[in-house]
Amino acid sequence: GQNIDQPTEMTATEGAIVQINCTYQTSGFNGLFWYQQHAGEAPTFLSYNVLDGLEEKGRFSSFLSRSKGYSYLLLKELQMKDSASYLCAVRDSNYQLIWGAGTKLIIKP
Amino acid sequence: IAGITQAPTSQILAAGRRMTLRCTQDMRHNAMYWYRQDLGLGLRLIHYSNTAGTTGKGEVPDGYSVSRANTDDFPLTLASAVPSQTSVYFCASSDEQGATDTQYFGPGTRLTVL
Numbered sequence: 001g002q003n004i005d006q007p008t009e010m011t012a013t014e015g016a017i018v019q020i021n022c023t024y025q026t027s028g029f030n031g032l033f034w035y036q037q038h039a040g041e042a043p044t045f046l047s048y049n050v051l052d053g054l055e056e057k058g059r060f061s062s063f064l065s066r067s068k069g070y071s072y073l074l075l076k077e078l079q080m081k082d083s084a085s086y087l088c089a090v091r092d093s094n095y096q097l098i099w100g101a102g103t104k105l106i107i108k109p
Numbered sequence: 110i111a112g113i114t115q116a117p118t119s120q121i122l123a124a125g126r127r128m129t130l131r132c133t134q135d136m137r138h139n140a141m142y143w144y145r146q147d148l149g150l151g152l153r154l155i156h157y158s159n160t161a162g163t164t165g166k167g168e169v170p171d172g173y174s175v176s177r178a179n180t181d182d183f184p185l186t187l188a189s190a191v192p193s194q195t196s197v198y199f200c201a202s203s204d205e206q207g208a209t210d211t212q213y214f215g216p217g218t219r220l221t222v223l
Contacts, residue, residue, distance in 0.1 A: 004151065031209065042199060042214035043152070050209075087151070096167070097212065099151030 002026045004100035006088050011106045016078050020086050020103045022071045028093025034062050034073045035087040037102065043087055047073070075105075083107045111135055113215035115200050121221045122190050130185045130218050132200030140203045141183040142212065143167075143175060145196040152199065158183055159205070190222045 003025045012018040024032070031050040035043040049055055049064035049071060061074040073086055085102040092098055113134045122128050134141065139160045144152040154167030158177040172194060174186045183202075187194055200215040 033209075033211070042216050045211050045213065048209045048211065089152075091210075095210075096154060096157075097152075099153070101149055101151045 002098045006100040006103045009104045012078055014078055014107055014109050017076050020073045022088035024069050024090045026090045026092045026098055030091040032071050033089045037085045078107050080107050115215040115218050119219040124222055125189050128187045130198055132183045133181050134202045138202035138204045140205055142201040143185045144199045147196050192222045195222045
């Protein structure tokens with residue numbers, strides 16, 4: 001079966017750095033996405049990785065290792081508004097997105 | 110540009126009733142999707158459409174139907190609602206011509222079936 005694993009919940013301090021991990025086992029791989037979802041709102045696109053390595057976009061970076069079936073989202077200089085759920089999704093061989101259950105990130109002052 | 114709109118925002122429905130959730134996009138995206146999101150679970154694909162006139166089944170299609178008469182609209186119908194269909198429903202669209210084929214989501218419909 002296909003599986004995406006993420007921690008259920010993480011807590012971090014304002015101004016700090018946090019790394020959210022995602023491991024996957026899917027039938028084929030055609031890219032990995034990270035989305036942010038604030039409570040009661042729609043998911044919004046953060047990043048996309050299809051090749052190994054680090055993609056940096058402002059305070060957010062995403063890393064991919066296809067051989068390990070592993071990705072992480074790195075958030076720097078955390079702000080209170082970063083409190084949200086972070087969803088990892090992999091596009092499989094059928095070009096469908098397989099979604100993890102999401103990681104709820106709680107930022108404390 | 111509105112992006113993707115969904116209606117209604119929320120709905121309480123008696124079991125056995127028929128319900129159509131509406132989704133409209135103005136981005137001229139070819140592909141559209143319906144997901145449900147339940148606590149503790151990832152988004153699960155119900156149905157999708159790669160282009161107007163075609164539809165396909167996702168991971169959890171039973172009890173739902175869709176149609177795609179034109180590019181902009183992709184309604185989801187529950188023929189006879191059951192309590193297990195209580196969920197938040199998201200519609201999404203993507204531009205297959207884009208480099209990443211990123212999916213963009215509507216604001217969601219919160220449905221409660223009693």
